[in-house]
Amino acid sequence: MQLQVLNSPFNQEQAELLNRILPTLTESQKVWLSGFLAAAQFSSVTGEGNGQVAELSSANTAPTISKDVTILFGSQTGNAQGLAKKAAKKLEADGFQVTVLAMSDFKPNNLKKVENLLIVASTHGEGTPPDNALSFHEFLHGKRAPKLDHLRFSILALGDSSYEFFCQTGKDFDKRLEELGGLRLYPRFDCDLDYDEPAAEWLAGVLSNLKEGDGGSKVPLQEQVTQIVESTYSRSNPFRAEVLENINLNGRGSNKETHHLELSLEGSGLTFEPGDSLGIYPENDHALVTLLLEEMNWDPEQLVTVNKKGESLPLKDALISHFEITTLTKPLIEKAARLSANQNLQELLSPGNEEKLKTYIDGRDLLDLSRDFTPWIGSAQEFVDILRKMPSRLYSISSSLAANPDEVHLTIGAVRYEAHGRERKGVCSIQAAERLQPGDTVPVYIQHNDNFKLPMNPDAPIIMVGPGTGTAPFRSFMQEREEIGAEGKSWFFFGDQHFVTDFLYQTEWQKWLQNGVLTKMDVAFSRDMAEKVYVQHRMLEHSKELYEWLEEGAHLYICGDEKNMAHDVHNTLIEIIEKEGSLSREKAVEYLAEMQQQKRYQRDVY
Numbered sequence: 001m002q003l004q005v006l007n008s009p010f011n012q013e014q015a016e017l018l019n020r021i022l023p024t025l026t027e028s029q030k031v032w033l034s035g036f037l038a039a040a041q042f043s044s045v046t047g048e049g050n051g052q053v054a055e056l057s058s059a060n061t062a063p064t065i066s067k068d069v070t071i072l073f074g075s076q077t078g079n080a081q082g083l084a085k086k087a088a089k090k091l092e093a094d095g096f097q098v099t100v101l102a103m104s105d106f107k108p109n110n111l112k113k114v115e116n117l118l119i120v121a122s123t124h125g126e127g128t129p130p131d132n133a134l135s136f137h138e139f140l141h142g143k144r145a146p147k148l149d150h151l152r153f154s155i156l157a158l159g160d161s162s163y164e165f166f167c168q169t170g171k172d173f174d175k176r177l178e179e180l181g182g183l184r185l186y187p188r189f190d191c192d193l194d195y196d197e198p199a200a201e202w203l204a205g206v207l208s209n210l211k212e213g214d215g216g217s218k219v220p221l222q223e224q225v226t227q228i229v230e231s232t233y234s235r236s237n238p239f240r241a242e243v244l245e246n247i248n249l250n251g252r253g254s255n256k257e258t259h260h261l262e263l264s265l266e267g268s269g270l271t272f273e274p275g276d277s278l279g280i281y282p283e284n285d286h287a288l289v290t291l292l293l294e295e296m297n298w299d300p301e302q303l304v305t306v307n308k309k310g311e312s313l314p315l316k317d318a319l320i321s322h323f324e325i326t327t328l329t330k331p332l333i334e335k336a337a338r339l340s341a342n343q344n345l346q347e348l349l350s351p352g353n354e355e356k357l358k359t360y361i362d363g364r365d366l367l368d369l370s371r372d373f374t375p376w377i378g379s380a381q382e383f384v385d386i387l388r389k390m391p392s393r394l395y396s397i398s399s400s401l402a403a404n405p406d407e408v409h410l411t412i413g414a415v416r417y418e419a420h421g422r423e424r425k426g427v428c429s430i431q432a433a434e435r436l437q438p439g440d441t442v443p444v445y446i447q448h449n450d451n452f453k454l455p456m457n458p459d460a461p462i463i464m465v466g467p468g469t470g471t472a473p474f475r476s477f478m479q480e481r482e483e484i485g486a487e488g489k490s491w492f493f494f495g496d497q498h499f500v501t502d503f504l505y506q507t508e509w510q511k512w513l514q515n516g517v518l519t520k521m522d523v524a525f526s527r528d529m530a531e532k533v534y535v536q537h538r539m540l541e542h543s544k545e546l547y548e549w550l551e552e553g554a555h556l557y558i559c560g561d562e563k564n565m566a567h568d569v570h571n572t573l574i575e576i577i578e579k580e581g582s583l584s585r586e587k588a589v590e591y592l593a594e595m596q597q598q599k600r601y602q603r604d605v606y
């Protein structure tokens with residue numbers, strides 16, 4: 001290969017000199033030179049060497065690439081964690097010494113000692129880091145962040161392109177590490193919900209760059225990519241679980257519809273612990289698919305290719321089970337614009353119209369797009385090619401395997417709303433509410449979640465805050481504690497709209513209260529009285545006792561709505577700690593952060 005100094009930090013004269021001398025060098029001269037420069041840089045940084053570097057023999061001068069790699073993950077629901085662990089296995093198999101840790105378990109000051117850093121981080125909230133990445137993120141962006149000139153890093157960012165701040169946390173880390181002097185070992189990859197392939201590609205790239213100067217990779221890139229794709233039942237190879245039971249838990253006249261779904265895991269070998277979730281790959285509403293086919297004048301039986309392996313299916317089946325058609329994203333609209341001759345669509349994408357585009361996307365789906373921007377000039381296959389793969393939906397598991405072997409139970413709230421003059425239905429929750437019958441099967445996988453687990457010590461007290469469907473994992477907790485005969489105290493805060501129709505699993509909770517598996521329960525039915533009462537109001541009413549439980553080492557869990565409830569409960573907790581612990585607000589925030597660090601404050605929110 002002809003070496004050429006092009007876009008370099010050298011001035012023109014230096015670059016010309018280098019370009020003249022480089023082609024004349026033998027291989028061993030090049031190795032000597034690179035070792036000489038690396039060693040000279042090392043001595044200038046550490047003050048070692050005493051000017052002896054020029055005398056080092058060429059055998060010793062090849063740059064030493066550290067085989068130590070630190071992988072830090074920030075993960076709320078386990079995706080980034082799973083990928084970080086897979087990456088660690090792969091690197092270890094290739095001879096690297098790997099430390100893999102949640103960001104919350106890593107002492108940020110140790111960054112100074114890390115040479116190769118890989119970060120796998122998802123984004124939550126409205127572009128905010130997951131809980132276990134918060135303190136590391138804050139540290140890096142604060143004044144105490146160290147200079148990281150010695151660091152080589154690469155970021156794998158997980159997100160969902162339907163969110164405004166796509167992969168924001170990964171982007172933040174990438175930018176900040178560079179600002180602190182780190183050298184990007186491999187470019188950041190921003191992954192959408194279908195992250196397996198890009199994640200594997202990122203890892204293969206990282207690996208081959210890590211190996212540079214280390215004899216090089218002997219494994220072709222494509223082989224490395226395929227090696228880390230899983231083979232047993234998993235997210236990428238789901239198990240078809242049979243529906244055993246499907247019951248609406250809400251009484252007649254309720255505004256809500258919450259389905260208790262029981263699925264069989266028999267023969268799958270799948271196992272889970274309380275706190276884990278189940279992923280379901282749902283099907284689109286058949287009626288919506290029919291409307292879309294009619295609107296686009298497409299033949300439902302026409303065969304289309306649905307994946308890179310070249311598998312094909314009739315268009316109608318492909319739209320029902322393979323692709324997302326209910327969410328619009330900016331990248332999708334940009335690609336769709338190439339298949340439309342409608343000027344308004346080009347206009348919507350032009351600079352300055354970002355707000356207009358956001359407003360358009362909000363609450364609209366592919367059927368809206370197909371109606372709004374005719375004429376379409378792309379083929380059905382071209383359309384299919386731009387769609388995102390159907391993303392799975394996660395559900396907090398509401399049963400314990402010890403109590404219900406070979407089964408998994410879910411508590412699914414039906415999502416229905418109106419937008420832009422049309423009834424909209426949540427894909428998965430409405431499949432569960434309207435179509436899934438005992439005997440049907442659905443593709444599922446287990447999403448382990450180390451960030452939402454019962455205390456190791458069964459005697460430790462637990463406080464559970466779970467309004468609405470947030471009750472799900474706590475049913476699992478209670479079943480498990482009953483099964484193992486745990487002695488620890490437990491306290492449940494539940495809330496929903498009406499006592500009569502919406503007290504989910506009422507009789508089970510009452511049974512656990514009676515038999516002592518549950519020590520205390522406080523309920524907040526928000527629409528039974530003139531004034532709204534929420535779980536956090538009940539917590540405030542019992543603030544003294546709640547604080548005493550915390551002081552005794554209780555673990556506190558929140559599950560359910562992320563947007564409002566989880567924030568309000570979090571703030572209420574700070575208020576309680578501040579008041580009952582006679583602490584400043586700052587100290588109360590620290591108290592809760594410390595609980596989080598000790599894994600005594602965990603959230604499963606969505």
Ligand SMILES: Cc1cc2nc3c(=O)[nH]c(=O)nc-3n(C[C@H](O)[C@H](O)[C@H](O)COP(=O)(O)OP(=O)(O)OC[C@H]3O[C@@H](n4cnc5c(N)ncnc54)[C@H](O)[C@@H]3O)c2cc1C
Pocket residue numbers: 077277282326363393394395396397411412413414415416417418419425426427428429430469470472604605606
């Ligand atoms: C870790 C985790 C655990 C979860 N556990 C549970 C659980 O135990 N039970 C449960 O019911 N859900 C749970 N969820 C939520 C669940 O994964 C799905 O998001 C939910 O069921 C909706 O999926 P869907 O396919 O029915 O709706 P989708 O087709 O995905 O539609 C939902 C989307 O519709 C839009 N939308 C919803 N309401 C409105 C509105 N009023 N106006 C405008 N737009 C709106 C929003 O963009 C929303 O994201 C959990 C989520 C996570 C991440």
Ligand SMILES: NC(=O)c1ccc[n+]([C@@H]2O[C@H](COP(=O)([O-])OP(=O)(O)OC[C@H]3O[C@@H](n4cnc5c(N)ncnc54)[C@H](OP(=O)(O)O)[C@@H]3O)[C@@H](O)[C@H]2O)c1
Pocket residue numbers: 256413415467468469470495496497524525526527532534535536560561562563564565566568569606
């Ligand atoms: N990301 C997603 O795709 C997705 C999908 C489905 C559901 N969700 C969220 O998940 C939540 C769960 O739905 P759900 O039907 O189980 O229950 P929910 O809507 O959260 O309602 C449960 C109870 O919580 C109350 N509540 C409302 N705001 C609250 C607040 N700020 N603090 C404390 N309590 C509050 C409700 O009262 P009122 O109703 O009387 O106000 C109700 O009594 C939904 O709120 C929704 O936001 C998200």
Ligand SMILES: Cc1cc2nc3c(=O)[nH]c(=O)nc-3n(C[C@H](O)[C@H](O)[C@H](O)COP(=O)(O)O)c2cc1C
Pocket residue numbers: 074075076077078079080081121122123124125126127128130158159160161163164165166167168193562605606
């Ligand atoms: C409540 C919630 C909020 C989210 N917010 C964002 C967001 O702002 N930006 C984004 O790119 N992805 C967002 N996501 C998508 C997640 O980053 C994505 O699902 C990711 O794969 C989760 O990885 P984890 O399991 O490691 O946390 C959000 C997901 C949830 C459940």
